[in-house]
């Protein structure tokens with residue numbers, strides 16, 4: 387069977403998914419969530435003309451020539467407006483954040499004033515609007531603040547709060563069930579017996595899912611039997627995506643696809659023209675009340691993490707209503723590359739941004755069990771299918787690693 391090109395596999399995955407439902411969350415839980423609607427300001431900011439300094443509110447024309455002494459008639463504190471009006475020859479003690487008293491149009495900082503009871507002497511002249519933040523200078527009611535599909539940052543949450551929003555409409559978090567499979571796997575931190583390795587992928591993938599705005603549910607480790615896989619797959623009911631890890635290839639114990647098919651999954655494709663990542667598959671099944679996407683990732687840790695960025699993160703993006711492309715950069719090869727085979731090769735590399743164009747230096751060992759090479763890579767050099775050998779300095783397309 388011909389291997390499916392990466393772009394076609396991704397297109398298929400994206401076309402299979404729609405944006406999830408909307409829910410309102412409090413600002414305290416809004417960080418990293420994706421807006422389901424565009425958002426406008428509900429109030430002006432500041433909501434009133436406000437003092438930017440501690441000092442004295444005056445009519446600027448009264449202090450155009452100094453020294454001059456004005457009569458103190460009251461005080462305006464933050465949240466404690468002065469209810470009277472400042473008339474000619476008068477001043478009001480004012481503090482940062484307080485509303486400007488009517489009649490006053492300027493604030494003189496207290497360092498430039500000598501107060502003696504009700505007699506306040508100004509040593510520095512002031513202009514209109516000095517140290518005043520005018521109503522709506524930051525934003526006015528109705529101003530567009532955020533776009534639908536925007537992922538909320540700390541700064542966004544600050545702005546939303548200032549703009550009168552206590553909650554925000556966001557897209558429900560996609561739930562991703564992660565199922566490790568294999569008799570050799572033990573939970574990380576457990577001493578390794580003969581032939582055993584740590585089930586590292588689930589933890590790397592859970593981090594990818596959560597950084598991308600999803601909620602990861604670890605289903606643990608299924609053993610290489612149909613019974614164990616069936617049990618584990620049942621635990622995934624209710625998840626929007628079931629990601630299986632390993633058991634996808636052609637070995638006698640690669641039982642994940644048959645187990646998923648037993649559980650009602652219809653596979654749309656299996657095996658892609660990608661290195662690492664060849665045995666990846668994708669399909670869907672009815673699981674509980676919802677239609678569940680099933681993504682089978684290869685067991686090799688590097689393959690599983692890279693494939694998660696290339697396919698799972700965009701799928702999560704689609705469920706959340708936003709695009710999450712990998713940033714592509716034009717670079718030159720820092721080393722010669724041999725001819726490529728029938729799979730698009732995503733080579734782990736260091737990116738030197740101090741040169742123009744940037745230089746991408748591929749790691750010597752591109753084995754998909756080389757977790758250290760993935761961990762210290764900055765980018766992936768994408769080598770097209772059947773590309774000829776290329777000398778150092780050849781132009782290449784590079785994807786910046788953001789996981």
Ligand SMILES: Nc1nc2c(c(=O)[nH]1)N[C@H]1C(S)=C(S)[C@@H](COP(=O)(O)OP(=O)(O)OC[C@H]3O[C@@H](n4cnc5c(N)ncnc54)[C@H](O)[C@@H]3O)O[C@H]1N2
Nearest residue numbers: 566585586587588631632633634635640664684685686689
């Ligand atoms: N005869 C062939 N053998 C293989 C082929 C092939 O085409 N013909 N493809 C190879 C490729 S490419 C890959 S990738 C692997 C992927 O196979 P599986 O998805 O079935 O993965 P496993 O065999 O279960 O595991 C591969 C490797 O990864 C380790 N592993 C598995 N799960 C985890 C986990 N959760 N955390 C950490 N490491 C994990 C596992 O122990 C193996 O070392 O197949 C090639 N073989």
Ligand code: MOO
Nearest residue numbers: 662663664689754
């Ligand atoms: O293509 Mo397999 O995914 O690592 O080696």
